[in-house]
Amino acid sequence: LEYPMPGDLIEIDRPHYQHWALYVGDGYVIHVTPIGKAAGSMTxxxxxxxxxxxxxxxxxxxDNWRVNNKYDNVLIPFPVEEIIWRAECQVGRIVPYFLLYKNCEHFVTKLRYGEAVSEQVEWHRVSPGCLPEQLLAAALSERFSHLFLYFIQPSYI
Structure with missing residues (x-):
């Protein structure tokens, strides 16, 4: 198990999906979590x-977790101090999120790189023969019922 460094992206293996967090040091991460009655189910x-x-x-x-800065080969991370500052500024905010376009991976990549990206969403968008109706059905299925998604106003980050 690789020990995380401040600013690292942490990928957590959940049943049927990956949850993402940003390591900020001293054993802590910043991430988005659901609120309200549907916290256990995101249908x-x-x-x-x-x-x-x-x-x-x-x-x-x-759940198992790992450091996964997989986008470092195509995106340039901010300096560590800036990543941590950007993340700490978000703590406590209530943010809306949208299942098909934004998720917890988008959240942490926006903090680290200034660009929100997510392979787990993009893969479904570009799958051959994947019609919009099929994508919507997949999003509503149990497979994606626990994705933690969000939308961030650009002015906040």
Whole structure:
């Protein structure tokens, strides 16, 4: 298990999807979490999330996690101090998110690189023969019912 460094992206293996967080040091990560009654199930397209700072062990629970800065080969990360500042400024915010276009991976990549990207969403957008109706059905299916998604106003980051 690779020990994370401040500014690293953390990929957490959840059943049926990957949850993403940003390591900020001293055992803590910043990530988006669902709020409200549907916190355990995200079957609707629009939800709200809260940006939280949690211990990595709490955020991951019993799930495996790893450092995954996979976009470093195509995107230039901000300096570590700026990544941490950008993340800390978000803690406590309630943010809307949209299932088909933004997710927790978008959130952390926006903090690290200034650009929101997510392979787990892009893969479904470009899959051969994937019609919009099929994408919507997939998004509403149990496979994606726990994705933590969001939308951030550009002026905040």
């Amino acid at each position: 609707l397209l629009f939800k709200k999330a809260k940006v939280e700072k949690d211990l990595l062990d709490k955020a991951a629970g019993k």
